[in-house]
Amino acid sequence: MRLYAEQVKLLYANLPLGVAAGLLNALILAFVQRSVISPAVLAVWLGAIVVLSASRFAQAQAYRRAAPAPHEVGRWGFWYTVGAGLSGAIWGSAGVLLFPADLAHQTFVIFVLAGMTAGGVVVFSAHIWTAYVFFMPTLLPLTVRLFVEGHDTHLAMGAMSMLFFLLMVVTARRMYETTLTSLKLRFENTDLVAYLEKEKEATENLNRELVKEINARARIDEGLRESEGRVRAVVDNVLDGIITVNEDGTLESMNPAAERLFGYARDEAIGRHFKMLMPEAEREEYNDYLGAHLNVGDGKMIGFGLEVTGQRSDGTIFPMELGVSRMQIGRRQLFIGMVRDITQRKEVEHMKNQFIAAVSHELRTPLTSMQGSLSLLAEGVGGDLPERGQSLLTIARNNVERLVRLVNDILDVNDIQSGRIRLHLRPVDLTALVERAVDANRAQAAERGVRLALRNGPGAARVQADGERLLRVLQHLLSNAVKFSPARGAVEIEVRRVDAAIRVSVTDRGPGIPEEFRERIFQAFSKAPSDNAPSQDGAGLGLGLARAVVELHGGRIGYTSEPGAGTHFFFELPQWQDKPVPVSAGR
Template sequence: MALPQAGDAPETGHGPTGEAELFREQVHLLYASLPPGLLVTLINAGLLVVMEWQAVSGARLAAWLLAVAIVALARYWLIAYYRAAPQAHGTRVWAQYYAVATLAAGSVWGASALWLFPAALVPQVFLFFLLTAMTAAAVVSFAAIFPVALAFVIPVLAPLALRLSLAGGRWHHAMGLVAVLFMVAMLLTARRIERTIATSLKLRFENRTLVARLQDEKTAIQGLNEELRREVAARSRAAEELKERETYIRAVLEHVEEGIVTVDHEGCLRSLNREALRIFGYEQDELLGSHFSQLVPPAERSEYARFLESRLEQGGERLAGYGLEVNGLRRDGTVFPMELGLSAMSVGARRGFVAVTRDVSARKRTERFKSDLVATLGHEIKTPLTSALGSLGLLTETGAATLSGDDARLLRIARSNMERLARTVAALLDADNPSVALTMGAPGPLALLGLVEDAVMAEAEYARARDVRLALDPCSNAMVVYGDRALLLRALSHLIVHAIHLAPAHTTVEVAVTFEMGFGVVSIRDCGTALSKEARAHLFDVHEDGAPHVAVASHGLGAARVIAERHQGTVGYEAREAGGSLFFLRLPARTPRAGDRA
């Protein structure tokens, strides 16, 4: 008896995979329906033994019942094995195991028709109805696979029909014929049931496939809906962000201190921010759509037009850098000075201009006032300062022979400081060039040790005021440097003053002069707390133009750096390992020669 292969199953429309799945499901149905069948088998076997106990020998009944029990136990073990390890064998192997077990069961029950056939008619009729009834019930359970049903129906009914035909009586022949017809009917029924089950399973698989496809479509549609929701949300966020950005830009434009005006390619005003309206004295509605020449003095309108034409011919986005000083016209007819920056812009295919304006009337008034003030101060301060400086110079030249060494040195220091003060005042009064205070005068050979002595003496009083002792190393070397005496004294003073600032009270700031490989090095050491790395990084900073601010030029280390660099030297700072700070000034130097002045 051959079981159907997976490919023998009816066409499912799903290919070999669907056919194998159909066959696997048929086998599963067989194993699922077996446990109730085993229970019915045992009950029927017991009932047969009871009914034929008087008609058949007890030994035969016992032997047959034992065979039924053994086959039922084997079939039960097969069920347990299948449930425990369904992957242990292929589907066809499980089907073969089941068919063999069914054939064994059918053979045992068919043996009852031969071995347990009673002599009396009534027990014979009971046996006939019991076997046919069992066959009918079995067909329903085994018809999932037709060969399995065949393995049970023929072994049960064929022996019964044969035994009845051999009995010899008319009734027995009729019952045998009925048994044959019933067997044929059961086989046909089994075939129809198999086809019905196969069709039902195929429909289930197709429905499952359809449901899976529908689920996939549903998932895809849900994905599209989710993507659509994300897209809508993203566009909503983009719209909100755009609205916020527009609000933000509008707020910025309304609160900047410069007036911002946009003009189209025809010269018509398209927008003005709050400051522009305030500068020109108009309301927004009064200017929108008007020509920009309304904001320009009549006498200068043609000049404005020529200027714009020339800038447009040159091309580029920036037509005029911010800071161009022009005149504007207020609503009340007042002409006022303003700074103007003009740039080209494009919005799609449309071209326009952006003008940035600032009312500089107040600044112009301030500049005029400062100019007048500087002229007054230049006369009131420089005149007596020049007189005092001349008197000190005359006293230094005429009294050098009669004054003691210390008095002469103090007089020389006073004259040097007065010269430095005169240069600083001149720089402060020069509003257009505040860094002129650092401009070198006539350079010449200078005794570096003498310069340092003068600087130490000049700052000695400041050190005493802070309870700090200022001392010059007696072992310092004498050498000559080339430069401006006043500027070098200023650089030394800056370094010494900063060292005094860092020194704790009751300590000493030591100043020494050494000669190192063609350079004179002035070292200024204190015992205070070393500066942090952040402070050191900006200690000698100067402005981008290379010159420090006026205040720094008078009191900061930035001025010392500029002075040193203008003398081809350097200044620097080091944190001492023993604690405290070391400021130093390095200048190109040589040994003294005859004729060098102090």
């Protein structure tokens, strides 16, 4: 019941945005089809959308005010699914009622319905049956209509619609399973935190009792023995393995958790070198590790959160997290190691990577098909299009390309986080690269009535870099500056030398960055609110990617901003010389 309540909560959290997006798409579709569909039909269909959208929005507000308990969410989930089914039915009717005779408007209807279905994959990912209830009435009427038309083109599009339907079902199922797994893990983590808090309180109570008993006893030796017993009880019952090693690398103690972790009984392990707990191929490396730490002159933690490889008594290899501290007992030095099996965490990370790879494939496949279809239309395969049709086709192609860029950005974020990104470094003229980026963004700036002003730079400014990666950094910065600039404003771009580095700066005269947003400006999916840039414009990945790429080049990125006066972004890279400064080509 708790899991289902959380699923319903996620559905209602996504409802206002989904309703708004659906209403906007309905208005766009009605506007485009107004010349080829009866006004009465359009009015009835659009009126149904508006009425349903208003009722679903009111339903979302009612759910938020009610804040139902887990045992009360059943009817909320039922009515949500009913609303999703009605929404799908109304959108599905567009495939019949708003399906005109000319191919261009037919294609636009197909495009809108495909987009609504793809959006439903995300909106309904928390509950698979709700997704099915929305998908089927949305796409099946269109598919039937295409087959009924009987022409080869329509038959092919009908087959593609069926394939797209199946792909959306598979994608929704995978996202649902991932969401379900995430929710279960979250509940398990919550329970684990509560358990640990309880254990922490018990341990603190135990420590207080130890202090009271030690102070109460007259004989120090008896108090020390009791204290040692209590500490031993804690060590023997903690979940992490604890071992102690002397200066020679010999194991001197091992708690029960470490025995279970490595599969050795205490008597088998004590007195042997700790290398027995490591894979044979890596044992010399661990010798060097211990020798290096012997030169550290304090007793603080000298290695924590290190991900290393362990080996059990039966020879199996497993990933573990290692923390090492050193303590001085008289003239002896001992190393205390805390070890934790992180196999499950690695499996979760692997599942995340598989999920991102699957999503990218499932999104790229229909996007590639859509790109190809739109390109064929642009080349005249479906016949000559009127000027209005060409304009709509251009809008559609631009939005598909935007989606492709978004998928690529998400994959780049994942590659950076997992350390798989690689840079192809070579000497690059940064001034020429900036000019190229400015030229590529002039059209976007012109559409918003913004002028791009490139100041005269220092001539050739060469850096050791991956040119294509840096070009994307520049495009993100320029796109943001244009987006937040007022109409008839200007964006200034400058390249100059700063000591031994080359600095590129982009300055706009927009509203500036809100104070409360600045701490998370470089976080993924973070977007600053602005009247000049609607919140839905962009995914909020650009600045995070820009910072990661600049830092991988050995540079730094930053900004200054003043409310109402604009924002100044800049990044600096080491200037290229005959012997270039080494930079990281990957994490």
